[in-house]
Amino acid sequence: MRLTQLRSFHAVASTGSFTAAAESLHVSQPTVTTQVGQLEDLYKVELFYRAGRRVVLTEMGQRLLHLSRQIFSLEAEAKQLLHESGELRSGHLRVAAVGPAQVTTVLATFLKRYPGIKVSVTTGNSQDVLDRLLDYSADVGVLAQVAPDRRFVSVPYSDHPVVIFCSSEHRFAKRRRIRIAELAGERLILRENGSTTRRAIEAALKDADVVPGEVMEIGSREIIREAVAQNLGVSAVSEVEFVPGPGLHAVSLADVQVRTYVHIACLTERQDMQIVRAFFEIVGREA
Known part of the structure; x- marks a missing residue:
């Protein structure tokens, strides 16, 4: 197997088409098609289902x-190590976070210190963040909770109270504050x-022996805000x-402490990567 063949496969799989892959590699489309075909022929495997211009990965x-x-x-890390000689003048930091609010401050400080670094941020729940670290599509994760796992290293960054928000017609x-018992029904x-916020509020309700009404599950923060604004329920x-x-309108909980915690994490095997180490150093100062 040649590295150019694997690179062509990776480009097609990442972009979703042979045309886009060729553009990203600055080669012709027939070149990419040939290299992927050679890889499949060499190992007698099918890597893509081809349907017109669309391609779908096989198992x-x-x-x-x-x-x-x-x-x-790893190739990108090696190039960065060799080209930058220990100075982060360029590069790309990929951050996976449970929400933009948790990462904004530390990113602002990081970019001020390393203005040549490109930063991209993706969001999801805590499990999504860990999955991105594991498949190498993110360098660092900003998440609410990290279970003991030798594959990851993490440091605490901050913690915040959970509030209840409702429609202005609710x-x-x-009110400015409510008791947790008032969430009954x-x-x-x-x-x-x-979602860690969901686990936190449900645990607090259980500890207080409070039974809420129906739980409406929505995977989008924006849709939750709209549903609450329409007075379909309250959220945390x-x-x-x-x-x-x-x-x-937001109200605080007067009689219980419900908090979420923010941790910064990375794969244990990548903690010494320059750009990751630099980010953790900024986190240490900010925390």
């Missing part, structure tokens, strides 16, 4: 993509089960993530 293709991500991620809208609009969110807006 074998998905497994190979997982490995090629690791290979080219009975809580004229209330319809809750919450994120999916992977980390205080730092609540964005005031028309038709919304």
